[in-house]
Amino acid sequence: MRSTVLSNSQYSDFFKEHFNWAVFENESKWYSNETSRGNVNYSVADRMMEFAEVNDILVRGHTVHWEVDQYQASWIQSLQRSEKAMADRITSVVNHFKGKFVHAAIEATGRI
Numbered sequence: 088m089r090s091t092v093l094s095n096s097q098y099s100d101f102f103k104e105h106f107n108w109a110v111f112e113n114e115s116k117w118y119s120n121e122t123s124r125g126n127v128n129y130s131v132a133d134r135m136m137e138f139a140e141v142n143d144i145l146v147r148g149h150t151v152h153w154e155v156d157q158y159q160a161s162w163i164q165s166l167q168r169s170e171k172a173m174a175d176r177i178t179s180v181v182n183h184f185k186g187k188f189v190h191a192a193i194e195a196t197g198r199i
Contacts, residue, residue, distance in 0.1 A: 090114050090131050092138055103142045110147045111135055115184065117152055117176055118160045124172070129183050136187055148188035151180050 088109040092099045102109070113119050114132040121127045139146045152173060156164055166172050 088112065088135060088139070088144075090135060093131070093134055099138070103144070106144060108145050108147065109139055110149050115149055115180070116158070117163070117180075118158060120180070121176070122160055124162045127179055132184075136184075145189045146187065148184060151177055 088102060088106075089098070089112045092102055111132060114135055115129075120129055120132065136146060138144075163172065
């Protein structure tokens, strides 16, 4: 599900009519939530989650971190191995979405 679901009634109506499960396309990925280090923003993903909940659409979690450089914010690529940005990301995303995703890459069954 794309964030377009929040602004395009044709897309949201189609989605509600045809789907009862969703995965956010990019909105819960690191590069969408923390465009600069320490500035975490889940507002778009939260609004999409609200849309899904209101419309009885279950949401499966998606990737917490992509290893491919082209899918990382530029600030991530400049980190040193000793920095704990990955642990911070995992803690942030898991705590934020805890109980909201029905399935996730971290836990394949139940809610996280």
